[in-house]
Amino acid sequence: MxxxxxxxxxxxxxxxxxxxxxxxxxxxxxxxxxxxxxxxxxxxxxxxxxxxxxxxxxxxxxxxxxxxxxxxxxxxxxxxxxxxxxxxxxGRKPVVLGVPDLYAAFLLPQILGGFRREHPDIRLELCCALSRPLLGRIREGSIDVALVTRMAGFSGGEVVGRQQLVWLTGSTSFAHQETPLPVALLPPGNIFREHAIEALDRAGRDWQIACVSDSISGLQTAVLSGMAVTVLVEDALVPGLRQVPPEAGLPPLPSVDLLLYRTPAERPSAAVDVLYDYLRSCLCxxxxxxxxxxxxxxxxxxxxxxxxx
Incomplete structure (x- = not known):
């Protein structure tokens, strides 16, 4: 053998x-x-x-x-x-990694730090955007590797993880007790937004949008200020935030899959393969x-x- x-x-x-x-x-x-x-x-x-x-x-x-x-x-x-x-x-051509800013901030810092220590000769370039635009860029070949959230219509890619969605509120906020419930959400077409709205409607909970932001920092600001609650992954629970307590009665949320893509180029560089395999190994x-x-x-x-x- x-x-x-x-x-x-x-x-x-x-x-x-x-x-x-x-x-x-x-x-x-x-x-x-x-x-x-x-x-x-x-x-x-x-x-x-x-x-x-x-x-x-x-x-x-x-x-x-x-x-x-x-x-x-x-x-x-x-x-x-x-x-x-x-x-x-x-020629030190950069390997472009596309990732939503949520994962860039809370999931990848240690992983990318380890990659740079193990592969100092590979130059990385980080591109932060929402999952749908990133998938479009990976298909057109303008980025080399992408880590995105699985959404409706996504095909291909490799499932490399799963993240639980949670309701978050400020540590001193009572926004989760308000009626209608003020929510801070990503723009239309995002799976976090869709799951939040679907769960609230299914539970018959009255709600209203208090903030729409392309970035996670915008959602965090709305929550930290007490303006709203939001839906993010558990890893986004930073100081100043807390999970909405069960007694608030907010509906349960599902988990989401993480997909890893690589460029469809016929001859991707060896550095692209090294980054893809490294991320795959760390995430799985x-x-x-x-x-x-x-x-x-x-x-x-x-x-x-x-x-x-």
Missing amino acids: SIYLDIRALRAFVLTIETGSATEAARRMGRTQSAVTQQIQKLELLLDKKLFHDTRRGTELTEHGTILLSHARQILAQHDECVGALSARQ PGRDPVDDRPDPTTWSDAHKGSPFH
């Missing part, structure tokens, strides 16, 4: 050893500690070898772990040299296209001694 070692898993393994903890490795990679842990667990599963001794320190390597560390460093050096050379051949940490083995949570007791369980 062929074994394929994932570059990100090897990087997680090496960084964990070099920094002394999976937590610090995760910070440097712009990922969660659980994602780094899962990558290392997959290495143990693929190789069918324990990489760490069962010690309190948690990062003491077994003989197999020591062998892997030496080869992993060489593989990563070759990988980074290859990517750097390919990126240099692109449990998905591995070359490994269809059981989830690590189903492993046998023989692996339960790993310090990463």
Whole structure:
């Protein structure tokens, strides 16, 4: 049986050893500690070898772990040299990433920080717009990669996540108690707006529009000032905002899918592929296209001694 070692898993393994903890490795990679842990667990599963001794320190390597560390460093050096050379051949042409400002502000900062540390030779250009315009730009080829919210009529793309919609109000606001309910919404055609209006109408709740904004900052301003409530994803819950309490009786909201697109160009640059694969890996940490083995949570007791369980 062929074994394929994932570059990100090897990087997680090496960084964990070099920094002394999976937590610090995760910070440097712009990922969660659980994602780094899962990558290392997959290495143990693929190789069918324990990489760490069962010690309190948690990062003491077994003989197999020591062998892997030496080869992993060489593989990563070759990988980074290859990517750097390919990126240099692109003349430092920027890779344009399109994303709504909501995700740019609350979902991507750590991820993009990790990408820049791992791929310093790839120049990124961020384009913030609503999902429909971004899909149009990806289809015409004016942007290279796009992360958008699935909406009616969207085709293609890869589902890379799901976000729960929530009602938000100001921490000291009572707008959610007003009748009619004042709401701050994105422009017509946006799925957040459609779900909010549909839920209110279905519940028979009287409402009125208090603010329409193309940007999330505009909606936040309306909510922070006490003018209105709004509908955003849970990640947008920043200081000064709170979820509308259940006793307010606002109707439940669904979740939305995140779609990842790449340019339809016949020959996208290597840098475009690197960014797409990086985002896909970070947003879907449990998905591995070359490994269809059981989830690590189903492993046998023989692996339960790993310090990463």
